[in-house]
Amino acid sequence: MKNSALHLAGLMAATLFSSTALADELRLGLVLEPPHLDPTAGAAAAIDEVVYANLFEGLTRIDQNGAVQPSLATDWTISDDGTRYEFTLKEGVTFHDGTSFDAEDVKFSLDRARAEDSVNAQKGIFAPITKVEVLAPNKIAIEIANPQGNFLFNLGRGDAVIVAPESAETNQTNPVGTGPFKFVDWQQGSKVILEKNPDYVGDDVYLDRAIFTFISDPNAAQNAMLAGELDGFANFPAPETLEIFEADPRFNVVVGSTEGETILATNNKAEPFNDLRVRQAIAHVIDRQAIIDGAMFGYGTPIGTHFAPHHPYYVDLLDTYPRDLERAKALLAEAGYADGFKATLKLPPPTYARRGGQILAAQLREIGIDLELINVEWAQWLEDVFTNKDYDLTIVSHVEPFDIGIYANPDYYFQYDNKAFQDLIATLNVVTDDAEREKLAQDAQRILSEDAVNGYLFQLAKTGVWDARLSGMWPNSPVEGNDLTQVKWAE
Template sequence: MTNSNNRTGLTRRSVLRGATALGAAALILPASMRAAKAEPKKGGILRIGMGHGSTSDSLDPGSWDNAYSQVFATSRHNYLTEIDADGALQPEIAESWEASADAATWTFKIRQGVTFHSGKDVTAEDVVASINFHRGEDSTSAAKPIVDGITDIKATDSHTVVVTLDAGNADFPFIMSDYHIAIMPAVDGSIDPTSTDGCGAYVVDNFEAGVEARMTRNPNYWKTDRAHFDGIELLPIVDGAARQNALISGQVDVIDRVDLNTVHLLKRSSKINVLSVTGSQHYVFPMDSRAAPFSDNNVRMAMKHAVDREELVEKILNGYGSVGNDHPISTANRFHAGDAIEQRTYDADKAKWYLKQAGLTSIDLDLSVSDAAFGGAVDAGVLMSEKSAAAGINLKVTREPSDGYWSNVWMQKPFVASYWGGRPTEDWMFSTAYKSGVNWNESFWSNARFDELLASARSELDNDKRREMYVEMQGLVRDEGSTLIPMFASYVMAHSTAVATPEKVAPNWTMDGFRVAERWWFA
């Protein structure tokens, strides 16, 4: 069955059996990077400067919540499945999979001959324990919402895992690529979340939260065409200027989250290449819907209409992105609403109207921001304050310290800056951040109709019907949700010309889908 509305060519059959493809976002490379690539060669220590990382970072796979911990995770771990640079779902620890006709039972064949860094063979029991860690009432894992549908999981032999769901889920193999669900060794049926033992490309030599992670190439890595560096040094450099200076001075070889206000300085250098990858990353401003004033949707709608999205894309992103429409589904997703939902624009009069519906002529709001959320977040807050004033919204912008922002400000204060890398499927994105009660529902929004549609769309195998439901969900988040989503931002990274990359860099996450350590090499 092929759905004519499926712009990516994704079919139900291709999802249920083996590898599948998602529409890959465009990759913009400087001319010097578009030449034919040389064959990768081994050697050298890659030093990566990341715009995240703090003393609260943990080895616990359920806690990984920033790009630093995610790059660290994918450097030392493997997963059942992997999304490649074309957006296609590829086998990793699972070498193949099949589903029942209703997509409610999935059978994964586990790759043989793969070992953990400790020397232990990877078996079906390890896979079961690794997934079970994120399940259950007592789980605090950020991945809990996307595995909640599992009613049973068992190893039927040493290299076969059968997963039973409470309803069909055509996207289930995609979920198994989630960066939290790393395959880790089981001991007496459970994993040790504090262990660094993995089956990935690099072995951990040292990890000090907020300081560094040092790794050495796994000599027994089963992917013989990956993991070209002798070692990896992963350094948290949260300050954007310091991160950029570290690259210019040669202290690091690669950086993420390039400051778009000064990206032109990097482009001038003959020793640096700038990479811009368009994907599903979006910058957001969640409003705590549990208490006044944001418990009133009229106030939320007033704020949404009081933001000049085009100005933010032009001045904050310097054109490296596009306007958002207050829902998290990008044009790269299969069921993006497109023209079915009108694009929201700046309208001070309409914002005033919504304030009037709330019984107000003006309102004072506090917005907490930090460039820890995204580069330019502070400046974005200032621009929002200037434009919202015309609507009677007096927005006081507070610049919060970058250190501790994610533990002390995010989901602690009522109106903050945040960001999301997006997800490969609509269900994954909505289940992670918008379903009622999930850990990362950062605005604490709850909507019964949305939750009902989310469950129905997940098990619906007719793509036309799924599209209708996902479009309605996008509309609900846009018009009743508690998150302002003004812009989608390209992933902008930079690296020394001594570093070589694949011809195509993945758009699903920053740093080549978090796989920089195993996909790149020294020229």
């Protein structure tokens, strides 16, 4: 009885502690700290997890159902041939530093994103644009070379947010947008603080302050939540402890879907991975369910190619390379590696990578592939793996929506160069008929699976844990980001 009373007292104390943020403040945990805060100049999803829809806005935005909604553009018209878009812009909007927003800022942002020297991580989505024309301070026209079925969706991604020429160069450390929250402070290694923008033109938000705290260690994340030091984790890094939170009435646990294809990314130009037979051998060894169960405690959906299973164009290719150790050994022997070989596996901080890497290493050891596991921090991963392509294998989750087109870029960090695939994606990009787009997307999936470009593991689940008194948190992640515009505390 005494122990029960102490337990109850502890719960009450934790509840009181967590209530200090009620009504005006949200303390949200994130696994990864962004390398900087400019979504137009970096590939890290961690950037958008802080700033998307909160600090920066685009012409359009993506809602929690994956649908395109107006944002800085209130409405638009499309020419009959699908190659000219005319947008009407919100009026009276200002950037957080007080500078005005108008069509010139839109032209600057889009021309900057598609420029030859652009550092935009998704520069390809702007390639179809042939002209950006200012029609009036509140009207802009965008012309594209060919019809694009996903053009409005792409304009709603974090890479396409509108920035001002006055502040564009300093957005990495002092981001200035037009959104409902403005940047206050970045305590590097710890947290980013945003506050409500009193001059925001749009629907009012409920929160006055949002604090994003970076905790990559699963145990530390669990302790911070149970102690009331955080109000939530949009994607909780310790899936093995979700039962604890499910049994605690203070919390809501919501398991949804993400766009995150979790893969054993492969350097297709590095020996011996430039040999298809070696990649096929690895594909024959991977036990996806064992990785999902061991690393993610059952949360995740097996995939056989780089495509989200919840997408209507998805095709099930899990049986392309069934687990077959004898066939894998034979393929290695054919490639000249009968005795196996040694390689490195660089692992960024997320749970799926660190734990998944240990399981994968054990699986590949069964056919003589000996992996050296190298743990790296996120900034180092971005520099070594993504930018410099200095790696053999790595594990990472690609959370961009409908991003199969990255394989058409031979300079992307996979270094996969297939002209037939590139031509197929070029056609897919200009086709608007849904049935034809579906066929092309499925053909693209098959090519990647058959070429075993990467080891396709699972679709990352979104395991959200947050205070039961919160509403407005997204259960799914159709785009990378934590949209706080509708988040509020119960009255």
